[in-house]
Amino acid sequence: MLKKTILIIDDDNRNIFALKAVLKAKGFDCLSSTSAKDGFAILEENAAIAVVLMDMMMPDMDGYQAISVMKKSEKMQNIPVLAVTAQAMVGDKERCLSAGASGYVSKPINVDELLVQIEEVTT
Template sequence: MPLKTVLIIDDDNRNIFALKAVLKAKGFDCLSATSAQEGFTLIENKEKVDIVLMDMMMPDMDGYQAISAMKKSGHMQNIPVLAVTAQAMVGDRERCLSAGASGYVSKPINVDELLMQIEKFTS
């Protein structure tokens, strides 16, 4: 079975580094971008991204705006997006899902929860 490709979009390289280490150890192919625009460019240039892990709090274009842009794009609208956020207040999960995210994982990330969500949306 081919590797599943995960695109991590996060403005903090430490988060990207940690997520990549975990996901590569679990057999995923990982791409990363430090902005939504950079992530969109990667998607345009790569034939297959199976899922996007989207940081919701970024400068320039935040995760809510980025998910909205993806849902409007013919090329990106069917790629599942997991909202990854430090915002774990009541209502944040619902806000992410209503913005178009397929799933939601709060920071600090529970690896088992993350893997379960990735499996759920890419199988």
């Protein structure tokens, strides 16, 4: 099986560290960024990215704005985005999906659920 590359965009380095550790242990390559703008630069340079894990609550540009930018970009519009949020409120999942996310995971992240979603959006 080909290794899939995952881009993690999260303003909290502890979240990036934890996700990278888990995903690398499962055989994924991981790239990361602490802002959506830096994430876009990584996406522009790296055609191998299979999926983006997008934190929905970031200070400069939140995940909703970032997904909107991606969906308007010819280069980035077909890359699936999994919304990652600590705000697991009623209606959150629907809001993320209607913003253009391909899937939704709430924090604390259930790794098995995350792996199922990655598999679903990348096959």
